[in-house]
Amino acid sequence: MYDVPPLSDPRMIKIQLGIELRQLREDAGFTAAEAAVALSGQPPKISKIESGKQAITPDEVMILTELYDTPLSRRTYLADLAGKIPKRNRRRGMHRDAVPDWFQRFLALESDATTMRLYEVEMVTGLLQTKNYARAVLLAWEPAADPRLVDRQVETRMRRQEVLTREPDPIQLHVVLSEAALHRVLGSPEIMREQLEHLIQISHLPNVFLQVLPFANPSGITVSSTVTLMHLAEQRLSTVYLEDLRCDVLMGTGAIHPL
Incomplete structure (x- = not known):
């Protein structure tokens, strides 16, 4: 039995972004390596972003979604979502320790x-x-x-x-x-x-x-x-x-x- 952290929890935002960016990449037929090239990075960076373990900037979201030929309205939505991730987050989510990693994706989806x-x-x-x-x-x-x-x-x-x-x-x-x-x-x-x-x-x-x-x-x-x-x-x-x-x-x- 698990509870949901505050809906503005940066961890939730990163997971939701990761879910959607992976889906867009796969639908567009790109590999993680190809997506990493667009960000001047390495495949592990895409893997971390898509698993919700690493934050992504609004500019990076726009680069990836343009590569994936994503409709402008959805690009804007995802970039705005990325902009909600605080650059500094010293306060831990109230129930971070009470929510196992495997349940995080469910919480991100449920909140939206x-x-x-x-x-x-x-x-x-x-x-x-x-x-x-x-x-x-x-x-x-x-x-x-x-x-x-x-x-x-x-x-x-x-x-x-x-x-x-x-x-x-x-x-x-x-x-x-x-x-x-x-x-x-x-x-x-x-x-x-x-x-x-x-x-x-x-x-x-x-x-x-x-x-x-x-x-x-x-x-x-x-x-x-x-x-x-x-x-x-x-x-x-x-x-x-x-x-x-x-x-x-x-x-x-x-x-x-x-x-």
């Missing part, structure tokens, strides 16, 4: 997603959790966790939910919860009651569509893991994220049909 569809099996999904329920979830996973870290994680999860009410374009969220998530008591009956009331309230948002898959559904197909489908309209990217107790998998990103 325009549409998200997900199915949750065992618990209420993080975007719809109350503070008390979120705390109960975190403690259920790690009962001996440092209370100060748990407090910061809860606050970060609440900030993650800002995508639901951001202006001018809140995320379009479609959630299907297994009925098990509504019956499984986390924390206490009082916490669950508060959580269920919150679900009712948040389901009234015009951009949130909430459904429950009942136990008694005769035609239902059993899905044993959490599934998340994200679409980033401006970047023309879509991706699928699968999660279970054994592993977490982010399927390949790419331009596919809009949701």
Whole structure:
């Protein structure tokens, strides 16, 4: 169970840029070595940029995207994104240590997603959790966790939910919860009651569509893991994220049909 660092985290911006620049390069048919020549560098530099381990300047973005024959509007978007990376960043992200490297790409994509569809099996999904329920979830996973870290994680999860009410374009969220998530008591009956009331309230948002898959559904197909489908309209990217107790998998990103 992991939480999202602040959405302005430079690490997130670098990862998002890397994802998109690699996709553009591959679509244009260039190798990393050819791209490196355009920047007067070596292939490892392109590899580090595309993996989110090295920052890239707006000028370098424009050079690469021009090489890849990228439409001007998207060049400008990516260059502006690169300009948001601070030249000096002494403050560490609040949850950098709590978020493993393999999960960073998911966070970068989620923060910029325009549409998200997900199915949750065992618990209420993080975007719809109350503070008390979120705390109960975190403690259920790690009962001996440092209370100060748990407090910061809860606050970060609440900030993650800002995508639901951001202006001018809140995320379009479609959630299907297994009925098990509504019956499984986390924390206490009082916490669950508060959580269920919150679900009712948040389901009234015009951009949130909430459904429950009942136990008694005769035609239902059993899905044993959490599934998340994200679409980033401006970047023309879509991706699928699968999660279970054994592993977490982010399927390949790419331009596919809009949701």
